[in-house]
Amino acid sequence: xxxxxxxxxxxxxxxxxxxxxxxxxxxxxxxxxxxxxxxxxxxxxxxxxxxxxxxxxxxxxxxxxxxxxxxxxxxxxxxxxxxxxxxxxxxxxxxxxxxxxxxxxxxxxxxxxxxxxxxxxxxxxxxxxxxxxxxxxxxxxxxxxxxxxxxxxxxxxxxxxxxx
Amino acid sequence: xxxxxxxxxxxxxxxxxxxxxxxxxxxxxxxxxxxxxxxxxxxxxxxxxxxxxxxxxxxxxxxxxxxxxxxxxxxxxxxxxxxxxxxxxxxxxxxxxxxxxxxxxxxxxxxxxxxxxxxxxxxxxxxxxxxxxxxxxxxxxxxxxxxxxxxxxxxxxxxxxxxxxxxxxxxxxxxxxxxxxxxxxxxxxxxxxxxxxxxxxxxxxxxxxxxxxxxxxxxxxxxxxxxxxxxxxxxxxxxxxxxxxxxxxxxxxxxxxxxxxxxxxxxxxxxxxxxxxxxxxxxxxxxxxxxxxxxxxxxxxxxxxxxxxxxxxxxxxxxxxxxxxxxxxxxxxx
Numbered sequence: 060x061x062x063x064x065x066x067x068x069x070x071x072x073x074x075x076x077x078x079x080x081x082x083x084x085x086x087x088x089x090x091x092x093x094x095x096x097x098x099x100x101x102x103x104x105x106x107x108x109x110x111x112x113x114x115x116x117x118x119x120x121x122x123x124x125x126x127x128x129x130x131x132x133x134x135x136x137x138x139x140x141x142x143x144x145x146x147x148x149x150x151x152x153x154x155x156x157x158x159x160x161x162x163x164x165x166x167x168x169x170x171x172x173x174x175x176x177x178x179x180x181x182x183x184x185x186x187x188x189x190x191x192x193x194x195x196x197x198x199x200x201x202x203x204x205x206x207x208x209x210x211x212x213x214x215x216x217x218x219x220x221x222x223x
Numbered sequence: 224x225x226x227x228x229x230x231x232x233x234x235x236x237x238x239x240x241x242x243x244x245x246x247x248x249x250x251x252x253x254x255x256x257x258x259x260x261x262x263x264x265x266x267x268x269x270x271x272x273x274x275x276x277x278x279x280x281x282x283x284x285x286x287x288x289x290x291x292x293x294x295x296x297x298x299x300x301x302x303x304x305x306x307x308x309x310x311x312x313x314x315x316x317x318x319x320x321x322x323x324x325x326x327x328x329x330x331x332x333x334x335x336x337x338x339x340x341x342x343x344x345x346x347x348x349x350x351x352x353x354x355x356x357x358x359x360x361x362x363x364x365x366x367x368x369x370x371x372x373x374x375x376x377x378x379x380x381x382x383x384x385x386x387x388x389x390x391x392x393x394x395x396x397x398x399x400x401x402x403x404x405x406x407x408x409x410x411x412x413x414x415x416x417x418x419x420x421x422x423x424x425x426x427x428x429x430x431x432x433x434x435x436x437x438x439x440x441x442x443x444x445x446x447x448x449x450x451x452x453x454x455x456x457x458x459x460x461x462x463x464x465x466x467x468x469x470x471x472x473x474x475x476x477x478x479x480x481x482x483x484x485x486x487x488x489x490x491x492x493x494x495x496x497x498x499x500x501x502x503x504x505x506x507x508x509x510x511x512x513x514x515x516x517x518x519x520x521x522x523x524x525x526x527x528x529x530x531x532x533x534x535x536x537x538x539x540x541x542x543x544x545x546x547x548x549x550x551x552x553x554x555x556x557x
Contacts, residue, residue, distance in 0.1 A: 119263075120275035127549050129239065129542035130277070134263035137270075169272040 060200055064218050067181065067197040068099070072106035074195050075148070075179060079107065084175070087146040090114040092163055093135040095152030098212040099181050103150060114139045116149075121162035143171030152210045154180040157191035182208055182218075232354055234543075236550065241543035242354045242363045243536050245372040246413040254381070254417055260535035261382050261528065267304070268527065277538045278307035281338040285311045286328075286353075287366070288344040293502065294366050294376075297526070298341050301533035310337070325352060333358055339541060340364070347371035347406075360548045362540040370406050376501055377410035379532040381418060383525050384456055387497045391415070397424040397450055397492075398441075399482060400460030400509055402432045407501050408460060409439070416440045426450035427482060430471040447482050451491040459484050459500045459509045475508050485511040489519060497521050 061067065079087065088111045091100030097115050104113050115138045119131040149163055160178060167173060180193035182200050200208060207221040233249070235241045240253060267273055283302040285295050295311065302309045314328060332340070339362045342350045347369030354363040367373040381391075388394060396415055402408045402425050415423045416439075423441040425432050432443055444450030451457065462478055472478050484498065498510075498520045506512050515522060 117263075120277055125277060125542065126545045129546050130260065130538050134260065136263075136266055165276075169274070170270070 060220075061198055062218050062220065064216060068102050071179060071181070071195055071197045072103055075103055076106055076108075078177065078195060079148075082175075082177070084146045084148075084177070086110060087148045087177075088114050088140065088142065089148045089150060090116050090139065090163075090167070092149070092151045092159060093117045095181075095210040095212070096150050098210065098216055099152050099179075100148075100150035101213065102216070103148075103179060107148065111140070116163055116166060118159055118162040118166060121166045123158055123162065137166065139167070139170050141171045142167050142173045144174050145171070147173045147176045148179060149176055150179045152181045153208060154178075154183045154191075154193055155186050157187045157189035160191050161189055181210070184208070232351065235547040237546065239543040239546065240536075240539050241547055242350075243374055243540050244350050244354060244363065244365045246374045246377055246410050246417070247372070249413075249417065251417050251419065254378070254414060257378055257532065257535050257539065258382050258385055260539065261378075261531040262386075264304075264531040264534040265528070268531070273304050274306055275304070276306045278302065278305035278338075278541055281307045281541060282336065283307045283309050283339045283341065283537070284332060284335070284337045285309065285366075286314065286332070286340050286342045287312065288314050288342070288349070289367070291343055291367070294343065297529045298364075298366060298375075298533055298537075301530050301537055302339075302341075304530070305534055305537060307339075307537075310335070325349065326356065329353060329357055337361060338544075339537065341366050343367045345369055360544050362537075362544045364536060364540060367406055370404055370409075372410050373406040374410050375529070375533055375536055376407045377414045378536065379525055379529040380407075380411055380458065380499060380501070381414050382528045382532055383499060383521055384497070386524070386528070387521055388455060391418040391420045394420040394455045395422045395424065395453055396420050396456040396458065397426055397444075397454045398458045398460065399426045399447070399450070399484065400431070401462055402427055402436060402460065403430075404463060405460050411458065412436070412439045412441055424450050424454065428472060428478070447488055448491050451488065454492040455496055457484060457489070457492055457496055457498050459498070459504075461501065461503065462505060462508050475505075479508055483507075483509060483511065484514050486513050486517070489514055499525060501525070 086109050089100050089104050089107055091097035117135040117137050119134045177194045179195035181197040183193055183196045184200055205223050209219050209221055211217050233240055233242045233244050287295055299309050341364045342353055343366035349368045350363055350365035365372055365374055398408050412423055425436055425441050426444045429445055434443055437443055500522050504510055504515055
C-alpha cells in the first residue's frame with residue numbers, strides 16, 4: 060500500500076492536466092468536498108489551467124442518511140458559482156460507497172446544468188455501493204475490516220492508517 | 224390532564240429534540256446547536272436555488288388558532304426551503320370548549336397523515352397538549368401559546384445577538400415594555416440566561432413588570448435611564464394597544480414619554496448597542512422612527528434570521544422524531 064502522499068498528489072496533478080487536455084476541458088471549476096476533498100483540491104488547483112478560484116461543497120443537506128444519522132452537527136460553507144454550462148472537476152479524499160459523490164452531484168445540479176462533471180479521488184477504497192467511478196485516482200487501497208484511512212490537514216497535509 | 228413535563232416530552236432517548244415547545248429546561252448545548260445550524264441555513268439565502276431536500280416528502284401543517292401572518296409566513300417559507308409540503312389551517316376557536324375542540328381537531332387532522340404540526344394558540348399549554356396527544360412520530364413546534372412561550376422567536380433573537388456581538392458572555396441585555404403579557408419575553412429570559420449573558424434587565428411600568436420576574440433570573444427596573452445604562456442589547460416589546468382599556472397604563476403617549484426608545488434614550492446605552500423588536504413595531508409608541516430605521520437597529524435582520532432559525536428547528540425536530548422511530552423499530556426487531 061503506497062501512502063506517500065506527496066508523490067500521489069504529484070501523480071494526480073499530472074494525470075489531471077493530461078485528462079483536461081484530452082477532453083478539451085477549458086477553464087473548469089475545481090470543487091472540493093469538505094473537509095478532506097477541499098485540502099486535496101487546493102493542491103490540485105495549482106496545476107489546473109483555470110481562472111476560477113477554488114469552490115467548496117458541504118453535502119450535509121443532501122445526504123441520504125437523514126433518517127438514521129440525523130442532521131450533521133457542523134455544516135460548513137458551500138461556495139459555488141453558477142454551474143450552468145461549466146466543466147466541473149469534483150474532488151474528494153476518499154471514495155467508499157459513492158453516496159457522498161451522489162449527494163455532491165445533486166447539489167451541483169441545484170446550481171445549474173453543468174457541461175460535465177469529472178471526479179478526482181485521492182484514495183479509492185474499491186467498496187462502491189453505487190455505479191460511481193473516479194476519472195482520476197491517486198491510489199487504489201484495499202483495507203481490511205479493522206482498518207481506516209484518515210487524512211489530516213490542511214497544514215501539514217498527512218495521511219495515516221488507523222487500526223480500530 | 225397533563226401527564227408529562229413539557230421539557231421531558233421534548234427530548235427523545237438520546238437527548239435530542241423531537242418537539243420544540245419551550246426553552247425552559249433546554250441546556251446550552253441544544254440551544255447553541257440550533258444557532259449553529261441556523262447559521263448554515265442563512266448562507267443558503269444567498270443562492271439562486273434556495274432549497275435543500277431535508278424534509279422532502281414530509282407534510283407540515285400550520286395549525287394557527289390565533290391569527291398571525293408574519294410568523295405563519297416565515298414558518299411556511301422555512302418548511303418549503305426544506306422541500307416539505309405545507310398546509311395552512313386557520314382555525315377560529317372559542318375559549319370555553321378548548322380542551323374538547325382541540326382533541327377533535329387533532330383527530331381529524333391525523334387522518335391527513337402529517338409529519339409535523341406548527342401550532343399557535345391563545346391558550347398557554349396548547350402546543351404541549353397537542354404534543355402529548357398526537358400520534359407518535361409527529362413533531363410539534365410551538366409558534367406561540369398564550370402568555371407562556373414563543374421559543375422560535377427567542378431563538379431568532381439570540382441568533383441576531385450572536386451575529387451582531389459575536390458571543391453572549393459579558394453582555395447586558397434589556398427587555399423593555401409589556402413583559403407581563405409577553406410570551407416572547409419569557410422565552411427570551413430563559414435563552415439569555417442559558418446562553419450565559421452577564422445580565423438580563425426588564426424595564427417597564429410596575430403594572431407591566433411584576434417583581435416575580437426576578438425569580439426567573441432578571442433585574443427589574445422601572446426607570447428607563449437607569450435600566451439602559453451600559454446596556455449592549457435593547458429588545459423593545461410591542462405595546463399591545465388593546466391592553467389600554469384595563470387601566471394598566473395611562474395612555475400611549477405617556478408610555479412613549481417614559482419608556483419609548485428615542486435617540487436621546489438610546490444614548491443612555493452603550494455607544495455600539497443594538498436595537499431589536501419582535502415586530503410589528505408601533506412607531507411613536509415603543510420606538511421612534513429614527514431609531515427603528517437607524518444604524519443601531521437590527522430589526523430587519525431579525526426577520527431574515529427568523530427563516531434560518533425555523534429551518535434549523537424544523538430539521539432538528541424532524542430528525543429527532545425519525546431517529547426515535549428508527550430506534551424503536553430496530554429495538555422491536557431484535
